[in-house]
Amino acid sequence: MDFEITPRMRELQAATREFIAQKVVPYESDPRQTEHGPTEDLRRELVALARQARLLTPHASVEMGGLGLSHREKAVLFEEAGYSPLGPTALNIHAPDEGNIHMLEVVANDEQKERWLRPLVRGDIRSCFCMTEPPPGAGSDPGLLRTTADPVDDGYVINGEKLYITGATGAKLAIIMARMPDGSATMFLADMDREEIRIEEQLTALDTCFTGGHAHVRIDNLRVSKDDILGEPGRGFHYAQVRLAPARLTHCMRWLGQARRAHDVAVEYSRERQAFGKPIGHHEGVSFMLADNLMDLHAARLSIWHTAWVLDQGRDGGLESSMTKVLASEAQWRVVDRSVQILGGSGVTDRTIVARIFRDMRAFRIYDGPSEVHRWSIGKRIAKGVA
Missing domain, CATH: 1.10.540.10 (Acyl-CoA dehydrogenase/oxidase, N-terminal domain)
Structure with a gap:
C-alpha cells in the first residue's frame, strides 16, 4: 500500500x-x-x-x-x-454533481457526454440525482423503487415522486431512476425544466452548503426516448454503485477538510482564551479533547487513503467505501462536536464558522447511506465469509 x-x-x-x-x-x-x-x-x-x-x-x-x-x-x-x-x-x-460527473464519464455515450457532461465539467449547468422516494418508496432499500417507466412507441413514460433531491431547484439535468415493467431499474436523462417535472416543495434542512438545497420532486407523464437511457436498460442499480462507491469516499474527503477547519479554530481559541490562570488549552479537559480530535482526523485520513488506494488498483472497493463512510463520518462528527464544546458560546453562534460546519456535517452520517445501513451491509458480508 x-x-x-x-x-x-x-x-x-x-x-x-x-x-x-x-x-x-x-x-x-x-x-x-x-x-x-x-x-x-x-x-x-x-x-x-x-x-x-x-x-x-x-x-x-x-x-x-x-x-x-x-x-x-x-x-x-x-x-x-x-x-x-x-x-x-x-x-x-x-454533491451531487461530482458523483454524477464520475458516473457519466463511465456510462454515458458520446452524444450524452457532449450534451450533458461537458457543460457540467465547465460548471455551466448543475444536475440532480433522482433516486430517493417518499415512503413506501426507495430509500436505504433501493429495491422499494416505485417510480415507473412504461414503454410507449419508441420511448417510455415516467411517473413517480422523488424526495430529498439535492440540487434539484435550478438544476438543468435530472438523472432519474425508474422501474421497468420487468422489475429491473433503468436510469434516464431528462431536462429539469420540462413541465412534467415540478418541484413540489423546497425543504429546509440542517445543512446550507448545497446550491439548490433539497427538494420534493414530482414526475407526471414524462415522455423520454430510448436515446435518453443512460447506459443499458435494466442496469440502473449497477450504475448506482458505479456512482455511489467513489461518491461516498469523496464525501469523506471534503468533510475531512471542514473537520480540520473546526479543529484549527478550536486550537487557536484554546491558546488565546484564559480561564483559571492559564490558557484553556493547558487544562486537561480541553487538551484531551484536542488530542482526541487529532487522532480522529488521523484515523479518518488513513481510512480515506486506504480506500482511495484500493480504488486506484481497479478493485471494486464497495466494502472499503462502506467502512470508510462510517469511520470517517463518525470521526469527523466527533471532531466538530468537540470543537463546539471547546469554543463554548463562540461555538454555538456565528462568531466562528464552527456552528455552520456543525449544522452542515450532522447530515453527513445520513447522506449516501446512514451508518446503520453500512454496518448492516458489512455485517452481511461477514456472515457470508466475504469480509
Missing part, C-alpha cells in the same frame, strides 16, 4: 490551499448564501475564480477539461477544498 505524497500531490495541495485561503474564504460572509445554499449567482462567481486558477472540476478526465486525478490525488485536493464550506462549490466538486 502506497501512502506517499508525490510531488504532483504536493503541488495540488499547495495550489488548492492557497486558492481556498485567498479567494474562497473571503466569500464566507457573502449574503448570497441562503438557507437553501449558495445562490446560482454566487456559485457562478466562485466557479469563475476556480477556472482562472485552473482548479475547476479537477476530478474530470483531461479529455473533458479536468485534471484526470487518481483517487489518492483527489483525497489530497478535496480535503483542501473542503476547508471552506464554499470550496467544493467553487471547484465544482460538490
Whole structure:
C-alpha cells in the first residue's frame, strides 16, 4: 500500500490551499448564501475564480477539461477544498454533481457526454440525482423503487415522486431512476425544466452548503426516448454503485477538510482564551479533547487513503467505501462536536464558522447511506465469509 505524497500531490495541495485561503474564504460572509445554499449567482462567481486558477472540476478526465486525478490525488485536493464550506462549490466538486460527473464519464455515450457532461465539467449547468422516494418508496432499500417507466412507441413514460433531491431547484439535468415493467431499474436523462417535472416543495434542512438545497420532486407523464437511457436498460442499480462507491469516499474527503477547519479554530481559541490562570488549552479537559480530535482526523485520513488506494488498483472497493463512510463520518462528527464544546458560546453562534460546519456535517452520517445501513451491509458480508 502506497501512502506517499508525490510531488504532483504536493503541488495540488499547495495550489488548492492557497486558492481556498485567498479567494474562497473571503466569500464566507457573502449574503448570497441562503438557507437553501449558495445562490446560482454566487456559485457562478466562485466557479469563475476556480477556472482562472485552473482548479475547476479537477476530478474530470483531461479529455473533458479536468485534471484526470487518481483517487489518492483527489483525497489530497478535496480535503483542501473542503476547508471552506464554499470550496467544493467553487471547484465544482460538490454533491451531487461530482458523483454524477464520475458516473457519466463511465456510462454515458458520446452524444450524452457532449450534451450533458461537458457543460457540467465547465460548471455551466448543475444536475440532480433522482433516486430517493417518499415512503413506501426507495430509500436505504433501493429495491422499494416505485417510480415507473412504461414503454410507449419508441420511448417510455415516467411517473413517480422523488424526495430529498439535492440540487434539484435550478438544476438543468435530472438523472432519474425508474422501474421497468420487468422489475429491473433503468436510469434516464431528462431536462429539469420540462413541465412534467415540478418541484413540489423546497425543504429546509440542517445543512446550507448545497446550491439548490433539497427538494420534493414530482414526475407526471414524462415522455423520454430510448436515446435518453443512460447506459443499458435494466442496469440502473449497477450504475448506482458505479456512482455511489467513489461518491461516498469523496464525501469523506471534503468533510475531512471542514473537520480540520473546526479543529484549527478550536486550537487557536484554546491558546488565546484564559480561564483559571492559564490558557484553556493547558487544562486537561480541553487538551484531551484536542488530542482526541487529532487522532480522529488521523484515523479518518488513513481510512480515506486506504480506500482511495484500493480504488486506484481497479478493485471494486464497495466494502472499503462502506467502512470508510462510517469511520470517517463518525470521526469527523466527533471532531466538530468537540470543537463546539471547546469554543463554548463562540461555538454555538456565528462568531466562528464552527456552528455552520456543525449544522452542515450532522447530515453527513445520513447522506449516501446512514451508518446503520453500512454496518448492516458489512455485517452481511461477514456472515457470508466475504469480509
